[in-house]
Amino acid sequence: MSNVERACAFLNEAQTYYLATAEGDQPRVRPFGTALVFEDRLYIQTGKVKDVSKQLAANPKAEICAFQGGKWIRIAGELINDDRREPKAAMLESHPSLKAMYSADDDNTQVLYFRNATATISSFTEAPEVFSF
Numbered sequence: 001m002s003n004v005e006r007a008c009a010f011l012n013e014a015q016t017y018y019l020a021t022a023e024g025d026q027p028r029v030r031p032f033g034t035a036l037v038f039e040d041r042l043y044i045q046t047g048k049v050k051d052v053s054k055q056l057a058a059n060p061k062a063e064i065c066a067f068q069g070g071k072w073i074r075i076a077g078e079l080i081n082d083d084r085r086e087p088k089a090a091m092l093e094s095h096p097s098l099k100a101m102y103s104a105d106d107d108n109t110q111v112l113y114f115r116n117a118t119a120t121i122s123s124f125t126e127a128p129e130v131f132s133f
């Protein structure tokens with residue numbers, strides 16, 4: 001499994017992760033669930049109308065945290081907008097429940113991928129594992 005696949009598998013097993021952004025000097029965090037590897041990149045999905053989307057447009061620095069099976073992952077990097085139809089369609093296919101609210105051709109659906117990502121998997125019993133993608 002590649003580094004990006006490993007990070008995505010962890011997020012999918014956890015089902016819910018927490019996405020932190022910055023709004024000026026104020027951290028913002030919320031639960032997210034979408035994660036997909038597309039073209040060897042880790043993508044997440046949101047709506048352009050959301051505050052989280054506006055925060056990432058102003059400052060792409062972001063961090064994700066999830067806890068699963070006694071381990072936690074942090075992924076720090078930049079989340080970059082990708083307005084192509086293909087990754088949006090792939091995201092909706094991999095998370096069919098999104099189709100009730102989003103389509104690959106609407107003006108709201110947004111997918112973003114991690115750039116310059118560093119993932120750290122930690123536990124109370126083992127040394128942290130750090131990898132990049």
Ligand SMILES: Cc1cc2nc3c(=O)[nH]c(=O)nc-3n(C[C@H](O)[C@H](O)[C@H](O)COP(=O)(O)O)c2cc1C
Binds near residue numbers: 030031034046053
């Ligand atoms: C378990 C869970 C998973 C969620 N996954 C997503 C997601 O993948 N993308 C998304 O845009 N919103 C998702 N949401 C909703 C966001 O948490 C919610 O819209 C949040 O308010 C967005 O942050 P903002 O208000 O700062 O824009 C999820 C909510 C829950 C409870």
